[in-house]
Amino acid sequence: MAVYTEVAFDEARTLASRLELGELQSMQGCAGGIENTNYFVTTDRGAYVLTLFERLGFEQLPFYLALMKHLAQRGIPVPDPAPDRAGVYLHSLLGKPATVVNRLSGASALSPTDTHCRCVGEMLARMHLAGLDFPMQQPNLRGLAWWNSTAPVVMPFLEPEQAALLQSELAYQNHIAAGSAYAALPQGPIHADLFRDNVLFDTPGGPPSRDGSVLLSGFFDFYFAGVDSWLFDIAVCLNDWCVDLDTGACRPELQQCFLDGYAQVRQLGTAEHHLLPAMQRAGALRFWISRLWDLHLPRQASVLKPHDPTHFERVLRQRIAHLGQR
Numbered sequence: 001m002a003v004y005t006e007v008a009f010d011e012a013r014t015l016a017s018r019l020e021l022g023e024l025q026s027m028q029g030c031a032g033g034i035e036n037t038n039y040f041v042t043t044d045r046g047a048y049v050l051t052l053f054e055r056l057g058f059e060q061l062p063f064y065l066a067l068m069k070h071l072a073q074r075g076i077p078v079p080d081p082a083p084d085r086a087g088v089y090l091h092s093l094l095g096k097p098a099t100v101v102n103r104l105s106g107a108s109a110l111s112p113t114d115t116h117c118r119c120v121g122e123m124l125a126r127m128h129l130a131g132l133d134f135p136m137q138q139p140n141l142r143g144l145a146w147w148n149s150t151a152p153v154v155m156p157f158l159e160p161e162q163a164a165l166l167q168s169e170l171a172y173q174n175h176i177a178a179g180s181a182y183a184a185l186p187q188g189p190i191h192a193d194l195f196r197d198n199v200l201f202d203t204p205g206g207p208p209s210r211d212g213s214v215l216l217s218g219f220f221d222f223y224f225a226g227v228d229s230w231l232f233d234i235a236v237c238l239n240d241w242c243v244d245l246d247t248g249a250c251r252p253e254l255q256q257c258f259l260d261g262y263a264q265v266r267q268l269g270t271a272e273h274h275l276l277p278a279m280q281r282a283g284a285l286r287f288w289i290s291r292l293w294d295l296h297l298p299r300q301a302s303v304l305k306p307h308d309p310t311h312f313e314r315v316l317r318q319r320i321a322h323l324g325q326r
Helices: 009-018 061-073 114-130 144-157 160-177 230-241 252-263 270-296 310-324
Strands: 024-029 037-043 046-052 091-093 096-102 187-190 199-201 216-219 226-229
Touching: 009 024, 009 037, 009 046, 009 091, 009 096, 061 096, 061 114, 114 187, 114 199, 114 216, 114 230, 114 252, 144 160, 144 270, 160 270, 160 310, 187 230, 226 230, 230 252, 230 270, 230 310, 270 310
Parallel strands: none
Antiparallel strands: 024 037, 037 046, 046 096, 091 096, 187 226, 199 216
């Protein structure tokens, strides 16, 4: 989240009134993230998040908002877009697409335990299955085609060794994507960005309950979602939830807990087991490229915390080294 577009209190109050969310009491710009303008807003009826979309247009956003509504209606704890009287939940504010969703309770578990990882894996599988009957189609807009088109843009900012790594990995991922095993991977709507800070728990820093469980209270920030392989969604999660943040190395005990949690709901198929290491490399590549792009070609924002691209360069190197040992 960030603030690129300043929204006046009266403008937010007018929108809240039109959506019948109550009288606006407070609003605060949100730091963190890099794609959209976000405000936490509170009315006399509840807490919400107001989002103005800075890159996505009116033609793309119905997919994301409809997916969130679809999942919420099936019991997945995700933000639920607020409609106006006509049932429309994509609005216009200051000439930009906007939406208001309920603010989920809890906080992120930034130092996850095995229990957190198992819980996220299980809920991710539930989310995948809940999306099976979602009727809309939109590709993962940060998938392979975007990597191929964006890599040449960021290449001039790299050292020769980094550029060679990027070119080599792109060639490898294009090779994987052309194979029959990749074509056999189950697909559906995926989150594609389910990092630690996009999941909420009601007791994130506290101990699990007596039965060993934790309460996962929300998945949010679906604005990179698209139809892609479920395995890529899993790989993105493993690259964040189950790694050492200093070195990028996999933490096998956390990865196994995540996969065990997922398998409680849906078992991975043969092709998925085979391609999991390659998809973890793909997930690392995707976020290395996007963070390079955001770092070297930034947009102006009044609140912005750019992410370090070298983290996912380390993750990618770790994944390549691990695959070579198999």
